[in-house]
Amino acid sequence: MAQSVKPISSPVPEPWYPTLAVLMLAVGLIVTASFFIYEATSSKKNRSLAKELTTGAVASVFLGFGSLFLLLACGIYV
Template structure:
């Protein structure tokens, strides 16, 4: 196996779009966190629904997690 004949690996996401993904996904995650916070503050103890709370928390965690991942890739920390 000659290393000079091998093709170089290219990631599935272009390096030039990592900043846009970071800002977009981080912004969406912060939006869902704010929505979750407003829902918790404005609803009473009896009007809260566990499914809505779990869905808002899951979406915020998902988007903030991927936003953080792309932020790390954007600054050169390859995970």
């Protein structure tokens, strides 16, 4: 029975961690910047709650996964 057990492995190859961290953090920061620009340049009457929530959610996902891959690339396994 012990022979049939497979070790847990990452679905993403380890050499990709730094690249994924940089790309996801960059995309997350760009989406965050666009969110702030949208908030600063649009009037209160022209704002869309759906657009704000969508932009915030996309930025949050990219920054979250970018932070995860940054920690994994540094050797901090969470």
